[in-house]
Amino acid sequence: MEPSWLEMRWARPLYLAFVFCLALGLLQAIKLYLRRQRLLRDLCPFPAPPTHWFYGHQKLLQDGEMEKLEELVGKYPCAFPCWVGPFQVFFYIYDPDYAKAFLSRTDPKSKYLYKFLIPCLGKGLVSLEGPKWFQHRHLLTPGFNFNILKSYVEVMAHSVNTMLDKWEKICGPQDTIVEVFEHITLMTLDILMKCVLSQETNCQTSSTHDLYVKATFEASKIIFHRLYNFLHHLDIIFKFSPQGHRLQEMVKILHQYTEKIIQDRKKLLKNEKKYGNTQKRKYQDFLDIILSAQAENDNNFSDTDLQSEVNTFMLAGQDTMAGGISWLLYHLALNPEHQERCREEIRGILGDGSSITWDQLGEMSYTTMCIKESLRLAPPVPSISRELSKPITFPDGRSLPAGITVVLSIWGLHHNPAIWENPKVFDPSRFSQENSDQRHPHSFLPFSAGPRNCIGQQFAMIELKVAIALILLRFKVSPDPTRPLVFLPQIVLKPKNGVYLHLKKLP
Numbered sequence: 001m002e003p004s005w006l007e008m009r010w011a012r013p014l015y016l017a018f019v020f021c022l023a024l025g026l027l028q029a030i031k032l033y034l035r036r037q038r039l040l041r042d043l044c045p046f047p048a049p050p051t052h053w054f055y056g057h058q059k060l061l062q063d064g065e066m067e068k069l070e071e072l073v074g075k076y077p078c079a080f081p082c083w084v085g086p087f088q089v090f091f092y093i094y095d096p097d098y099a100k101a102f103l104s105r106t107d108p109k110s111k112y113l114y115k116f117l118i119p120c121l122g123k124g125l126v127s128l129e130g131p132k133w134f135q136h137r138h139l140l141t142p143g144f145n146f147n148i149l150k151s152y153v154e155v156m157a158h159s160v161n162t163m164l165d166k167w168e169k170i171c172g173p174q175d176t177i178v179e180v181f182e183h184i185t186l187m188t189l190d191i192l193m194k195c196v197l198s199q200e201t202n203c204q205t206s207s208t209h210d211l212y213v214k215a216t217f218e219a220s221k222i223i224f225h226r227l228y229n230f231l232h233h234l235d236i237i238f239k240f241s242p243q244g245h246r247l248q249e250m251v252k253i254l255h256q257y258t259e260k261i262i263q264d265r266k267k268l269l270k271n272e273k274k275y276g277n278t279q280k281r282k283y284q285d286f287l288d289i290i291l292s293a294q295a296e297n298d299n300n301f302s303d304t305d306l307q308s309e310v311n312t313f314m315l316a317g318q319d320t321m322a323g324g325i326s327w328l329l330y331h332l333a334l335n336p337e338h339q340e341r342c343r344e345e346i347r348g349i350l351g352d353g354s355s356i357t358w359d360q361l362g363e364m365s366y367t368t369m370c371i372k373e374s375l376r377l378a379p380p381v382p383s384i385s386r387e388l389s390k391p392i393t394f395p396d397g398r399s400l401p402a403g404i405t406v407v408l409s410i411w412g413l414h415h416n417p418a419i420w421e422n423p424k425v426f427d428p429s430r431f432s433q434e435n436s437d438q439r440h441p442h443s444f445l446p447f448s449a450g451p452r453n454c455i456g457q458q459f460a461m462i463e464l465k466v467a468i469a470l471i472l473l474r475f476k477v478s479p480d481p482t483r484p485l486v487f488l489p490q491i492v493l494k495p496k497n498g499v500y501l502h503l504k505k506l507p
């Protein structure tokens with residue numbers, strides 16, 4: 001009788017390999033099943049929106065409509081679990097007491113979002129953990145001290161005025177509709193180029209930097225898409241996907257750009273030292289601070305660390321600022337009475353705006369209230385996340401086990417009807433001293449709070465004030481009713497179709 005194929009010599013190893021793989025697959029499937037059962041059990045105290053068994057709530061939040069999130073915030077008090085695929089949960093919280101409990105801990109950043117950022121930013125302040133994060137934060141904090149920030153006011157004003165000169169040319173004497181987000185993005189890039197790298201690039205007037213700006217925009221879009229597509233959570237699938245390839249191209253553009261600037265600065269410093277002709281720069285930029293941190297800590301601060309921190313500042317400070325300024329302008333366009341009140345205040349302090357100083361910025365109290373209200377309505381960083389390293393018990397007694405990814409939805413918190421009356425209404429009086437004092441301190445967190453709060457928040461507030469003051473002195477802004485602003489919640493909030501405003505040059 002002929003032997004069956006299983007009895008052939010070549011078939012045995014193949015058969016064994018097949019059985020082995022099957023057993024492995026089965027084991028993995030059992031593990032995933034048990035994980036899902038455990039998650040379902042742990043999360044049962046927290047009601048969730050109806051979910052698809054395979055996609056979970058992926059479709060709900062991937063489409064990025066903030067209205068959907070607001071509906072859920074109204075319906076599920078404090079928190080709800082959001083399933084991304086059958087085995088992964090992002091636990092959304094948006095209650096001040098929950099936020100306080102969450103931010104007072106030192107859980108590591110969630111491996112999803114932040115791991116996805118590493119190819120772009122490298123391992124800098126945003127993604128580092130533990131003693132290395134502490135060391136970098138300690139070394140870089142002096143870069144944001146009062147004296148350094150003070151010297152940036154003039155630099156910022158110069159960049160804002162460059163943008164306004166462009167707007168004057170576009171508008172002439174007439175009222176003209178302009179897509180302002182692109183202009184503002186270039187302006188914030190210009191400011192960072194000068195404050196981080198002392199680069200006078202003329203990026204607002206020449207197009208040589210378009211590639212860098214487009215690369216930051218596209219990279220952020222791909223990373224957000226990856227976050228809500230659970231198959232792309234696996235490196236092996238993502239790397240070989242078209243988006244993975246595209247991201248690699250974008251990262252190459254971003255890194256080459258900053259690397260060249262760093263190398264040029266190092267060469268310059270070396271030559272200055274060699275020939276003893278050290279030139280005193282007008283102000284100290286972040287690269288100076290980081291280079292001196294490196295000089296003091298040669299062994300602990302490598303060239304890779306240096307490059308990562310430069311990339312981190314350039315990217316963390318650009319999109320956030322472009323959004324912050326654009327949303328503020330949009331909100332003031334929609335609310336002309338508040339726009340006019342800000343303008344009056346600014347005129348009273350700055351006159352014609354030919355110069356602007358640090359002390360004057362401190363006097364803009366109504367404008368600051370409008371800035372805060374805009375940051376509440378449209379927080380440029382809509383959410384942050386951590387992976388619980390140990391169980392957490394919230395003040396209402398409900399708990400979560402270690403290992404869960406918790407997302408603090410800053411947008412959800414800022415639109416929570418339990419804290420904010422008429423949350424959709426632009427009302428700067430919410431930020432009067434009296435009203436602020438009565439609110440839970442964790443109700444308003446555009447820059448997060450606790451040890452990992454935004455290192456650039458003072459810088460950001462200065463830039464917002466300088467930008468809005470100079471814009472309002474030269475232009476009246478009103479909305480284009482045919483093109484309302486629609487937000488895309490990527491890592492940083494983005495406009496879906498730009499920000500269109502009527503600009504009218506003031507006499």
Ligand code: HEM
Pocket residue numbers: 109125126127137312313316317318320321324379380381384385445446447448451452453454455456457459460
């Ligand atoms: C309106 C503008 C800005 C907003 C709303 C904002 C918001 C935030 C938030 C919410 C975080 C916490 C992130 C987390 O916990 O995962 C953060 C962290 C950070 N931000 Fe900002 N940011 C702004 C501007 C800036 C600027 C201008 C810079 C730098 C020039 C900057 C640099 C950073 C860095 C380096 C971190 C990480 C800090 C750490 O973990 O130690 N940000 N920012």
